[in-house]
Amino acid sequence: xxxxxxxxIGWALALVTTLVVVANQRGVGIARDEVxxxxxxxxxxxxxxxxxxxxxxxxxxxxxxxxxxPNPTDNNREHPPLMKTLFGLSEKLLHRTLGVTGxxxxxxxxxxxxxxxxxxxxxxxxxxxxxxxxxxxxxxLVLCLPRAVFHAGLACFDAPIMTLWFATIYAYWRGLDGRRxxxxxGVAWGLALxxxxxxxxxxxxxxxxxxxxxxxxxxxxxxxxxxxxRRARAVANARAVIGYRWRVIVSLAVLGPxxxxxxWPWLWFDPMHHVRDWLTFHLHHxxxxxxxxxxxxxxxxxxWHVALVTTLFTVPAATLAAxxxxxxxxxxxxxxxxxxxxxxxxxxxxxxxxxxxxxxxGPFFLGTxxxxxxxxxxxxxxxxxxxxxxxxxxxxxxxxxxxxxTFRAVGERLARRLATGVLAGIAGSxxxxxxxxxxxxxxxxxxxxxxLAGGAPGGADLGMNRQFWGVxxxxxxxxxxAEARPTGNTYVYTHDASPAWGLYQRLGLVPSxxxxxxxxxxxxxxxxxxxxxxxxxxxxxxxLIWNSYRTVQPIYVLASDGVPxxxxxxxxxx
Amino acid sequence: xxxxxxxxxxxxVAPALLLVxxxxxxxxxxRRDAVSLPxxxxxxxAAERVRAGYRPGDLIVFAPDWIDPVGRNQLGDLIPxxxxxxxxxxxxxxxxxxxxxxxxxxxxxxxxxxxxEDHGGVVVRRFERAPAIVVSDVLARxxxxxxxxxxxxxxxxxxGFAPHRCLQVSPAPGTPxxxxxxxxxLGRELVGYAGIADVxxxxxxxxxxxxxxxxxxxxxxxxxxxxxxxWVRFAAATPPGPADVTFVVRATAPNRRICFAAEARx
Numbered sequence: 001x002x003x004x005x006x007x008x009i010g011w012a013l014a015l016v017t018t019l020v021v022v023a024n025q026r027g028v029g030i031a032r033d034e035v036x037x038x039x040x041x042x043x044x045x046x047x048x049x050x051x052x053x054x055x056x057x058x059x060x061x062x063x064x065x066x067x068x069x070p071n072p073t074d075n076n077r078e079h080p081p082l083m084k085t086l087f088g089l090s091e092k093l094l095h096r097t098l099g100v101t102g103x104x105x106x107x108x109x110x111x112x113x114x115x116x117x118x119x120x121x122x123x124x125x126x127x128x129x130x131x132x133x134x135x136x137x138x139x140x141l142v143l144c145l146p147r148a149v150f151h152a153g154l155a156c157f158d159a160p161i162m163t164l165w166f167a168t169i170y171a172y173w174r175g176l177d178g179r180r181x182x183x184x185x186g187v188a189w190g191l192a193l194x195x196x197x198x199x200x201x202x203x204x205x206x207x208x209x210x211x212x213x214x215x216x217x218x219x220x221x222x223x224x225x226x227x228x229x230r231r232a233r234a235v236a237n238a239r240a241v242i243g244y245r246w247r248v249i250v251s252l253a254v255l256g257p258x259x260x261x262x263x264w265p266w267l268w269f270d271p272m273h274h275v276r277d278w279l280t281f282h283l284h285h286x287x288x289x290x291x292x293x294x295x296x297x298x299x300x301x302x303x304w305h306v307a308l309v310t311t312l313f314t315v316p317a318a319t320l321a322a323x324x325x326x327x328x329x330x331x332x333x334x335x336x337x338x339x340x341x342x343x344x345x346x347x348x349x350x351x352x353x354x355x356x357x358x359x360x361x362g363p364f365f366l367g368t369x370x371x372x373x374x375x376x377x378x379x380x381x382x383x384x385x386x387x388x389x390x391x392x393x394x395x396x397x398x399x400x401x402x403x404x405x406t407f408r409a410v411g412e413r414l415a416r417r418l419a420t421g422v423l424a425g426i427a428g429s430x431x432x433x434x435x436x437x438x439x440x441x442x443x444x445x446x447x448x449x450x451x452l453a454g455g456a457p458g459g460a461d462l463g464m465n466r467q468f469w470g471v472x473x474x475x476x477x478x479x480x481x482a483e484a485r486p487t488g489n490t491y492v493y494t495h496d497a498s499p500a501w502g503l504y505q506r507l508g509l510v511p512s513x514x515x516x517x518x519x520x521x522x523x524x525x526x527x528x529x530x531x532x533x534x535x536x537x538x539x540x541x542x543x544l545i546w547n548s549y550r551t552v553q554p555i556y557v558l559a560s561d562g563v564p565x566x567x568x569x570x571x572x573x574x
Numbered sequence: 575x576x577x578x579x580x581x582x583x584x585x586x587v588a589p590a591l592l593l594v595x596x597x598x599x600x601x602x603x604x605r606r607d608a609v610s611l612p613x614x615x616x617x618x619x620a621a622e623r624v625r626a627g628y629r630p631g632d633l634i635v636f637a638p639d640w641i642d643p644v645g646r647n648q649l650g651d652l653i654p655x656x657x658x659x660x661x662x663x664x665x666x667x668x669x670x671x672x673x674x675x676x677x678x679x680x681x682x683x684x685x686x687x688x689x690x691e692d693h694g695g696v697v698v699r700r701f702e703r704a705p706a707i708v709v710s711d712v713l714a715r716x717x718x719x720x721x722x723x724x725x726x727x728x729x730x731x732x733x734g735f736a737p738h739r740c741l742q743v744s745p746a747p748g749t750p751x752x753x754x755x756x757x758x759x760l761g762r763e764l765v766g767y768a769g770i771a772d773v774x775x776x777x778x779x780x781x782x783x784x785x786x787x788x789x790x791x792x793x794x795x796x797x798x799x800x801x802x803x804x805w806v807r808f809a810a811a812t813p814p815g816p817a818d819v820t821f822v823v824r825a826t827a828p829n830r831r832i833c834f835a836a837e838a839r840x
Binding site for chain 2: 296325392396397432456458534536559561
């Protein structure tokens with residue numbers, strides 16, 4: 001197969017991924033935060049269009065009114081604008097101008113495309129490293145990650161940052177080949193920074209990796225080192241490290257911030273102050289409530305194992321088993337220290353994957369980093385897991401095929417076919433398991449847990465977080481619409497779906513006469529219908545409704561695989 | 575012979591077989607898990623069984639606790655607010671438990687069922703026992719209570735993520751709040767619970783609340799409720815007959831919503 005054909009496979013997998021995500025998101029409700037990003041993204045897009053069309057200039061006032069403000073969350077200034085701007089531009093082009101998508105899909109498409117890009121990048125990097133078999137398996141396993149498919153279908157930052165994180169990793173690794181202008185790594189990191197603040201963790205991985213591979217690459221026992229003092233050796237090492245691929249460092253240090261600055265007009269004035277505000281917001285972020293192993297957590301210290309256990313229960317078990325196998329293979333190869341390693345191997349790709357995983361998940365072992373949102377906050381670990389899984393699958397298949405080929409009856413031709421068949425069988429079974437989990441998880445993937453946990457019911461038994469962001473309300477809208485008065489308005493206590501209510505009305509999922517009753521007890525007292533989204537800390541909403549409605553009986557309970565996720569109450573006749 | 579001698583150990587096939595086995599197990603397990611819970615028909619049948627035997631005053635509980643919304647959807651009309659937000663289950667002589675996945679409710683711990691039936695995975699158990707005889711309940715006596723500060727309010731609120739009807743106060747930091755029930759009819763035991771209401775103030779204010787129960791100026795029971803302690807039990811033996819009982823509630827931080835309930839039992 002030609003190199004072009006190999007690349008085409010990657011593009012095809014990327015396209016399939018984007019289509020899967022787009023198709024899946026149609027059944028996913030609108031997340032609470034997503035509404036904020038859509039609204040601000042639409043305004044950011046208008047501003048950029050206005051700038052290009054020369055409708056306005058780059059004045060402090062216009063930038064502040066669109067991207068900033070005096071308060072920490074004014075115009076959503078606490079989150080960088082890249083994805084929001086893309087959401088807004090996409091909706092304007094695809095929905096408002098061309099009319100080829102719905103409003104929500106228009107907003108969400110950039111995330112879906114970026115998820116396809118992730119699959120492509122994983123494929124291309126692994127193809128370059130270990131060949132087409134590894135690459136296809138790794139790409140398919142990235143595609144078949146239930147929670148990632150869910151997040152990639154939202155107009156949010158969690159799936160996009162995974163893509164741009166990995167893009168930075170890939171660009172950095174390529175930049176280590178000694179090219180003259182490794183600009184890609186700086187731009188990729190800048191775009192990652194412009195997506196989510198967690199990109200600030202990337203230099204930890206890249207820095208450690210750079211020092212190690214630079215030290216590995218320095219000449220040993222060269223002229224002048226024999227008998228040199230410790231200080232002289234240290235200076236020589238420092239020179240070797242700095243001089244190894246210094247353009248990569250320059251690219252990161254210069255183009256990263258410049259890219260961030262270029263796409264974020266809020267930084268165009270008083271950038272130091274505004275960067276400080278941005279980071280301060282996240283360093284002092286409120287701890288939202290999050291259920292983990294039967295307990296509601298909303299203040300440190302958090303258990304050190306949250307990232308470990310949550311990943312264990314939210315990545316398909318077969319993928320995890322293959323990843324453990326692959327990690328074992330990598331460690332064994334490292335111990336063997338093959339002297340004939342290629343230049344690519346000397347650039348330390350496995351070390352880079354491991355450090356990427358460590359930098360992404362590491363802060364969650366500290367016990368002080370906010371754990372709400374769970375796996376979405378350390379999703380950049382997933383490409384590493386899938387690449388390791390591909391290594392495990394291919395190694396296991398080749399070992400098995402190699403053994404079978406030693407039988408006397410097996411000729412060379414048959415051995416080749418056997419190798420292909422064994423690889424297809426093993427890879428197919430691992431990918432199929434992941435695909436089945438992904439299919440079962442949607443559209444309520446936040447309630448889903450893998451077979452190790454016992455699925456959604458097992459997750460509930462274990463006291464794992466049920467859901468967040470109120471997306472599941474999408475599943476009771478038809479029932480609410482059916483319960484509306486035939487004439488006049490009906491007030492609904494919409495709970496965490498309140499920010500999305502107007503959008504649901506515009507989409508025609510609820511009639512315009514079904515009105516959001518407002519917040520908390522006052523809203524409940526005004527309402528005739530009420531919704532409770534089941535999370536442990538939301539139990540209080542049930543009790544507020546009981547107080548007002550004088551009944552504990554919901555008229556309908558939406559469940560995912562039998563696990564309650566939304567209750568609907570109707571005020572009894574007085 | 576040479577072919578055999580050059581053949582590697584069959585153990586090299588094990589990782590491949592293991593990956594296939596795990597994958598096949600996952601495919602089967604995931605599909606089974608997704609349909610493992612009883613459906614509407616089973617819940618309906620179980621609810622009909624309860625309705626057929628239900629008597630006013632019975633308590634209906636569900637296990638595990640996360641299935642509670644489904645249970646209330648079926649039988650919520652037989653669960654008064656007072657029962658749903660009970661202090662504890664001691665005053666109930668008959669308890670119906672609807673359980674799935676082998677779970678048991680904490681309210682039936684240690685009890686043997688008088689009757690057990692399985693309705694498509696929803697196990698209906700009926701428990702019968704001698705109930706605690708409540709001679710007085712501070713919630714009912716609230717109108718006659720006196721306070722040396724803010725008066726408590728009767729709330730149905732969230733304490734420890736569960737519903738409880740209780741008397742809620744927010745004492746000033748460092749200043750004990752004394753709530754007295756004059757002439758409260760006592761039995762042989764006074765049993766109560768205390769906890770901190772509202773998950774958001776529990777998050778933002780991390781200090782505990784404390785409650786002491788005084789009888790004739792002497793502390794007979796105490797409880798310290800931390801933000802993660804939930805609904806904390808306290809109890810004391812009491813001399814039967816009317817007595818002035820004072821609940822002394824303390825907090826070290828503002829906006830500490832301490833909620834308590836207590837019953838005098840025979």
